[in-house]
Amino acid sequence: MKTVKVDGERLWASLMEMGRIGETPGGGCRRLALTDEDKAARDLFCRWARDAGCTITVDGIGNIFARRDGTDPDAAPVMIGSHLDTVPTGGKFDGVYGVLAGLEVVRRLNDLDIATSAPIEIVVWTNEEGARFSPMTLGSSVFTGDIALDFALSRTDPEGVTIAEALERIDYAGNEPIGGRPVGTYFEVHVEQGPLLKEGGERIGAVTGSFMARYFVATVTGEAAHVGPTLMEQRHDALVGAAALTLEIDRIGRSRGREGRSNAPHIELFPNVRGVIPSEVRLSCDLRNSDPAELAKMEQDLQAAIARIEGERGVSIALEPYFEFGPIRFDAAMSGLISETAREIGLSCRDILTVAGHDAVPMTTCCPTALFFIPSDTGISHNETEYSTPEQCVDGADVLLNAVLRIASV
Ligand code: GLV
Ligand code: MN
Ligand code: MN
Numbered sequence: 519m520k521t522v523k524v525d526g527e528r529l530w531a532s533l534m535e536m537g538r539i540g541e542t543p544g545g546g547c548r549r550l551a552l553t554d555e556d557k558a559a560r561d562l563f564c565r566w567a568r569d570a571g572c573t574i575t576v577d578g579i580g581n582i583f584a585r586r587d588g589t590d591p592d593a594a595p596v597m598i599g600s601h602l603d604t605v606p607t608g609g610k611f612d613g614v615y616g617v618l619a620g621l622e623v624v625r626r627l628n629d630l631d632i633a634t635s636a637p638i639e640i641v642v643w644t645n646e647e648g649a650r651f652s653p654m655t656l657g658s659s660v661f662t663g664d665i666a667l668d669f670a671l672s673r674t675d676p677e678g679v680t681i682a683e684a685l686e687r688i689d690y691a692g693n694e695p696i697g698g699r700p701v702g703t704y705f706e707v708h709v710e711q712g713p714l715l716k717e718g719g720e721r722i723g724a725v726t727g728s729f730m731a732r733y734f735v736a737t738v739t740g741e742a743a744h745v746g747p748t749l750m751e752q753r754h755d756a757l758v759g760a761a762a763l764t765l766e767i768d769r770i771g772r773s774r775g776r777e778g779r780s781n782a783p784h785i786e787l788f789p790n791v792r793g794v795i796p797s798e799v800r801l802s803c804d805l806r807n808s809d810p811a812e813l814a815k816m817e818q819d820l821q822a823a824i825a826r827i828e829g830e831r832g833v834s835i836a837l838e839p840y841f842e843f844g845p846i847r848f849d850a851a852m853s854g855l856i857s858e859t860a861r862e863i864g865l866s867c868r869d870i871l872t873v874a875g876h877d878a879v880p881m882t883t884c885c886p887t888a889l890f891f892i893p894s895d896t897g898i899s900h901n902e903t904e905y906s907t908p909e910q911c912v913d914g915a916d917v918l919l920n921a922v923l924r925i926a927s928v
């Protein structure tokens with residue numbers, strides 16, 4: 519089949535223009551879900567998509583669908599999606615690249631006057647990051663029915679603002695019914711967010727599956743007391759318990775080589791006042807492994823560490839699971855399509871697992887799904903220095919354009 523190429527300069531210019539919304543002094547982006555910055559990014563996307571001839575609809579959780587009609591009115595859409603929200607110190611590529619690569623596909627089809635039989639819908643999913651509202655991949659999980667709409671709308675940010683209120687405020691509480699309609703296929707191209715493609719020199723990673731991830735909240739309970747007169751042997755310091763636990767969590771991941779990951783990335787401390795020994799800490803804990811049996815062993819290690827720390831530090835620790843994803847396998851025909859398309863256009867490609875969560879993970883329950891990566895040139899993400907080169911961005915968009923054409927063509 520003949521291959522086509524995207525307009526790389528237009529793609530890069532759009533990425534850089536979008537990256538100015540919420541730009542940070544360190545060259546990254548701060549565009550938390552449903553804030554003024556997220557609204558500005560959504561508005562810009564909608565304007566660009568309308569200019570490209572798309573019809574915009576928004577559903578009740580704020581997911582945006584930009585549709586380019588196909589010639590077959592009965593065909594289920596080919597969706598291309600990702601997210602525009604970022605973590606507080608994020609970069610200019612995570613999520614936004616996948617959305618703008620989708621837009622570039624539509625723009626290029628327009629340039630070349632190519633009609634597809636299936637409609638193409640570019641999707642912006644709400645709150646992928648889970649940074650302002652938890653959990654992550656919220657919009658896509660509501661779309662697939664994995665998370666109930668009422669539960670999602672009632673999630674609050676640290677100030678107590680609900681998603682329902684935040685959506686109303688930025689005027690993205692849409693009235694399109696949520697999900698429940700056929701989707702032909704879903705494509706998501708993303709930056710790798712790790713070093714493997716860069717290390718191996720491959721230009722595309724076809725994602726065949728995901729690590730399994732489990733998130734917990736550990737509540738460490740001690741006793742509030744005066745920081746001065748209380749004797750050292752009298753203390754039940756919840757923060758000291760949480761510090762010991764954090765080190766253990768780190769050790770548990772490190773002891774698994776490249777197959778394990780672990781972190782305690784979020785902490786709430788009470789009463790968090792100078793003069794009072796901390797009485798309670800809520801520590802989030804994130805364990806990941808490519809092998810679910812190994813993940814179960816990591817959890818056992820965590821339980822053993824908790825029992826030890828309780829004895830050593832005179833605190834009690836309750837561990838509650840609150841979110842998990844994976845392990846999943848992506849549709850083999852879809853990952854095969856990505857590898858074949860990459861090779862056809864002369865790009866080296868390897869199979870890879872995703873360690874990070876993506877909207878493509880819940881979408882696997884809805885339709886055949888392809889997730890694929892371009893290299894993270896700095897090998898790092900969720901960091902202001904996150905970077906992929908213009909050429910790397912073009913590679914992924916070229917694969918996306920040609921793979922979508924193979925699925926959606928007349
Ligand atoms: C987000 O991408 C996560 O994997 O936690
Ligand atoms: Mn992302
Ligand atoms: Mn992210």
Ligand code: MN
Pocket residue numbers: 646647874875876
């Ligand atoms: Mn993610």
